[in-house]
Amino acid sequence: MRRAVSPLLPLGLFVLSASVGIVFALLAELQDEHGFGNVTLGAIAAASFFAAVGAQLLLAPLADRGHARHLMVGALVLAAVAALGFALATEPWHFVIARILGGAAFGAYAPAAQAVVTLADPRRAGERLGQLTGLQTAGVIVGPGVGALLVGVGGTDTPFLLFAVVLFVLAPALARVEIREVEVAATAPPTPLPAILRRREALAAVLLSIALILPAGMYEAIWSRFMSDLGASTQFVGLSLSLYGIPFALTAPLGGRLADRLGPLRVAPVALVLVVPLTVAYGHMTTPGLLMGLAMIEAVANGVGLPAAQALMSRATDETERATGQGAAAAAGQIGAGFAALLAAPLYGAQGPEVMFAVTAALILVFGVAAISVGGRAAPARPHTPHGSGSPGDGRSRDPSPA
Numbered sequence: 001m002r003r004a005v006s007p008l009l010p011l012g013l014f015v016l017s018a019s020v021g022i023v024f025a026l027l028a029e030l031q032d033e034h035g036f037g038n039v040t041l042g043a044i045a046a047a048s049f050f051a052a053v054g055a056q057l058l059l060a061p062l063a064d065r066g067h068a069r070h071l072m073v074g075a076l077v078l079a080a081v082a083a084l085g086f087a088l089a090t091e092p093w094h095f096v097i098a099r100i101l102g103g104a105a106f107g108a109y110a111p112a113a114q115a116v117v118t119l120a121d122p123r124r125a126g127e128r129l130g131q132l133t134g135l136q137t138a139g140v141i142v143g144p145g146v147g148a149l150l151v152g153v154g155g156t157d158t159p160f161l162l163f164a165v166v167l168f169v170l171a172p173a174l175a176r177v178e179i180r181e182v183e184v185a186a187t188a189p190p191t192p193l194p195a196i197l198r199r200r201e202a203l204a205a206v207l208l209s210i211a212l213i214l215p216a217g218m219y220e221a222i223w224s225r226f227m228s229d230l231g232a233s234t235q236f237v238g239l240s241l242s243l244y245g246i247p248f249a250l251t252a253p254l255g256g257r258l259a260d261r262l263g264p265l266r267v268a269p270v271a272l273v274l275v276v277p278l279t280v281a282y283g284h285m286t287t288p289g290l291l292m293g294l295a296m297i298e299a300v301a302n303g304v305g306l307p308a309a310q311a312l313m314s315r316a317t318d319e320t321e322r323a324t325g326q327g328a329a330a331a332a333g334q335i336g337a338g339f340a341a342l343l344a345a346p347l348y349g350a351q352g353p354e355v356m357f358a359v360t361a362a363l364i365l366v367f368g369v370a371a372i373s374v375g376g377r378a379a380p381a382r383p384h385t386p387h388g389s390g391s392p393g394d395g396r397s398r399d400p401s402p403a
Contacts, residue, residue, distance in 0.1 A: 009174070009177070012109065013132065016079045016167065017143065019082070019102065019166075020082075020105075020140065021141060021144055022086075023086070024237075026144070026159075026224070027044070038346055044095045045221040046221070046338045047099035048103030051102075053335050054104065057193075059327075060108070060111035060324060071109065072112050073171050079106070082098050082099070083163045083164040103334075107327070111323040111324075111330060113132060114132060114322065119319050122314075122319070125256075126256035126264070126308070126314070128256065129310040133252045134252030137248045141245025145239055148234050148235045148237060196321055196324065196328070197328065199316045201313075202328075203374050205316060206313075207332075207367050209330060212275070212305050212333065213333025213336060214336035214363055214364060216340075218344040218360050220341055223241070225348065227240060240295060248300070252307050260311065264311045264375075265312065268371065268372065269372055270301075271301045272305065274300075275364060276368070278294055279360055281357075282295075283353040310329070336363075340363075
């Protein structure tokens, strides 16, 4: 049976993502304003990704124990504090701390929300995850556009102050919303993450997540710098990121539906075939307009691919493991993105955009091929059985009953 999910849940993810994504458009301006170098730029960009990893691995499993609401409300408060910290920051380490808080908030909220929507409508998990992912990415991309506009009104601290207020208002509102939680017996032990990752479908979902999320770190670290070097204004940088979000948000639900109908491992290769050459092509663009147009095409491919990765993990886990599984896949992607952010800015400065984008494309290809290879050898999905009756030793119980 399908159950409705309060619109405040996806709205919270959208606003939180937007508050984290503001930095995309403003990093170059903040770098010029505060005078920090490319290594510091990379550290600020990477901080949120590594913080998200910690939250996804350590906090996401709590959603599988019936604490999704607590995680999401707490994450909104933490994101508000992070935005406020960014507005008040004056030293590079202030920005790093603020990014750590924002990344942790995102890492706690997203897996909990994913677990809630798949529990509400498990037979259309891919579509529901696609819708959530579309809103999440739209937030990350719309945030910079809004931020760039607000900077022209009141300076670089204005967008962060505004989002801090909105997040503080959303937190108590979400706390009052009825959310169906996973029902777990107090004595039932949680499934260890290694047991989940021994399933080939789960491992394939992790590898695919790395391939598709890894480029985000590179974009966060140098997109604003690259666009500025090509002559783009802060407002145009924000516009380019916002226009990426539109096709992604529209395509992600379709990608989820295709994953539900055709299978995630039939959908994902289509995305990879498009993303790899487009990433190489970025390095050869000579005008901001061409770069923006290419990004909009890539957004369609990612909008198909990322929900497929999430649907694959949903298939590999039952309702008491979903947040843990989704958190692990996202954490792996965030680790890849974090290292990409650390390497991208120095590589961009030393070798130029052609080499930097080519290296990124090669990494996407390696992890993507590994994901398809591992997933293609997965055993056929076994019938679901009630919770607690999974096969001995695999740590998995199967309860397909709709929410």
